[in-house]
Amino acid sequence: MTTAGPLGLPWPASAERGTDGAVRVAGVDVRDLAVAQGTPAYVLDEADFRARARALRTAFEGACAQIGAEVDVYYAGKAFLSVAVARWAHEEGLRVDTATGGELAVALRAGVPGADIGLHGNTKSDSEIARALDAGVGRIIVDSLVEVDRVVAAVRARGAGAEPAPVMVRVTTGVHAGGHEYISTAHEDQKFGLSVATPAGGGDSPAMTALTRVLEHPELRLLGIHSHIGSQILDPAGFAVAARTVLELRAALAARTGYLAPEVDLGGGFGIAYLPGDVPLDVERIAKEVAAAVDAACAALGTPVPRLSFEPGRAIVGPTTLTLYTVGTVKPVTIDDGRVRLYVAVDGGMSDNIRPALYGAHYHAALVSRPGSPETVLARVVGKHCESGDVVVHEVQLPADVAAGDLLAVAATGAYGRSMASNYNHVPRPPVVAVRDGATRVLVRRETEDDLLALDLG
Numbered sequence: 001m002t003t004a005g006p007l008g009l010p011w012p013a014s015a016e017r018g019t020d021g022a023v024r025v026a027g028v029d030v031r032d033l034a035v036a037q038g039t040p041a042y043v044l045d046e047a048d049f050r051a052r053a054r055a056l057r058t059a060f061e062g063a064c065a066q067i068g069a070e071v072d073v074y075y076a077g078k079a080f081l082s083v084a085v086a087r088w089a090h091e092e093g094l095r096v097d098t099a100t101g102g103e104l105a106v107a108l109r110a111g112v113p114g115a116d117i118g119l120h121g122n123t124k125s126d127s128e129i130a131r132a133l134d135a136g137v138g139r140i141i142v143d144s145l146v147e148v149d150r151v152v153a154a155v156r157a158r159g160a161g162a163e164p165a166p167v168m169v170r171v172t173t174g175v176h177a178g179g180h181e182y183i184s185t186a187h188e189d190q191k192f193g194l195s196v197a198t199p200a201g202g203g204d205s206p207a208m209t210a211l212t213r214v215l216e217h218p219e220l221r222l223l224g225i226h227s228h229i230g231s232q233i234l235d236p237a238g239f240a241v242a243a244r245t246v247l248e249l250r251a252a253l254a255a256r257t258g259y260l261a262p263e264v265d266l267g268g269g270f271g272i273a274y275l276p277g278d279v280p281l282d283v284e285r286i287a288k289e290v291a292a293a294v295d296a297a298c299a300a301l302g303t304p305v306p307r308l309s310f311e312p313g314r315a316i317v318g319p320t321t322l323t324l325y326t327v328g329t330v331k332p333v334t335i336d337d338g339r340v341r342l343y344v345a346v347d348g349g350m351s352d353n354i355r356p357a358l359y360g361a362h363y364h365a366a367l368v369s370r371p372g373s374p375e376t377v378l379a380r381v382v383g384k385h386c387e388s389g390d391v392v393v394h395e396v397q398l399p400a401d402v403a404a405g406d407l408l409a410v411a412a413t414g415a416y417g418r419s420m421a422s423n424y425n426h427v428p429r430p431p432v433v434a435v436r437d438g439a440t441r442v443l444v445r446r447e448t449e450d451d452l453l454a455l456d457l458g
């Protein structure tokens with residue numbers, strides 16, 4: 001018999017199993033939620049979101065104060081952005097990072113002041129840049145020489161007397177992280193950023209070229225250098241290496257031009273728990289280690305510490321959310337080694353969580369509407385889409401009596417779940433329902449078939 005009590009990681013902070021065997025999140029019974037909202041649904045624990053945002057901000061503020069540095073924490077909106085969560089992040093003292101005009105529109109609709117918004121993206125359109133300047137964004141992170149020119153043109157188009165655009169240059173340090181270890185290479189074969197590596201024939205690195213180009217233009221104000229080394233990072237060492245590399249570049253630029261860039265952004269990517277037993281990256285520890293690395297590098301280079309910024313997305317919203325599904329069918333399948341795997345098909349799938357199919361991400365699931373039998377079976381949770389790769393959870397032990405009509409929850413789906421959702425098979429996207437103190441509030445409503453048909457002009 002399942003004992004009552006908190007579910008613990010990887011579930012939302014307030015998730016607990018009642019003595020009747022059903023799960024509550026923030027005091028809301030998932031069975032009531034399923035009746036009121038339908039399934040599938042993303043269920044987001046608001047207090048957990050706010051607490052994680054606050055914990056990250058205070059950890060970085062505390063660690064940076066130790067080295068005399070100011071710091072800004074940006075919520076990376078691409079992980080999941082809605083008007084309400086942008087507001088929560090801002091209320092908790094964070095700024096908001098956007099990567100497209102669409103994300104910018106959400107942050108502005110939320111009332112986040114332009115000065116507290118950053119605009120990313122490796123190929124921003126003229127219109128996205130113009131809208132960012134109209135909004136007075138705090139920074140535009142440029143990702144190529146083409147974009148340097150594009151931002152200059154956008155400022156000129158605003159006429160004489162236009163404010164210079166505040167820009168950062170995104171660089172690649174050769175540090176890649178994501179998973180347990182980081183790797184370091186000289187040349188990077190990917191689309192983001194400008195390399196700090198010197199070309200084989202000598203001369204300036206692409207990063208140095210872009211930084212000096214920015215300084216040549218009165219239409220631009222160089223805030224600093226930006227580095228984002230990866231995602232779902234569990235080993236803090238990569239951040240320290242990247243920080244040193246960026247600070248060396250900042251010092252080299254100052255030696256060359258006399259301009260000491262005031263800011264350095266070290267990106268996001270802090271890892272979370274997806275499975276029971278996973279150990280998330282400790283925010284206090286990462287903040288202290290990165291601050292210490294910045295302090296040591298600046299001391300060695302003889303430069304003052306910059307204002308720092310960080311951009312966590314997943315670490316704020318990922319753990320706060322579970323996806324609630326209804327089991328449609330169960331099917332025992334005998335696999336090669338003679339074992340039986342129970343295929344548990346739910347009413348969603350790759351349209352609401354593409355990450356397992358996209359990059360083999362692993363998730364955890366549990367029966368949440370009742371305790372289920374103490375005896376368990378090896379199960380695979382699959383979706384309803386016409387694709388054999390439509391797997392939500394590759395392998396999980398579920399109660400042996402799991403059956404059609406049961407509610408199943410998948411943990412830690414808050415980041416890159418709804419934000420990457422699609423309408424594959426013309427499946428309407430699920431709602432995002434916030435729970436707090438026993439109450440529910442729909443943040444993003446469920447799409448309907450009429451919504452989808454409205455796009456079809458016949």
Ligand SMILES: *Cc1c(COP(=O)(O)O)cnc(C)c1O
Binds near residue numbers: 078267270313415
């Ligand atoms: C994706 C991204 C982030 C957020 O990454 P998380 O893994 O969600 O923390 C931050 N900064 C940049 C530039 C990104 O591309």
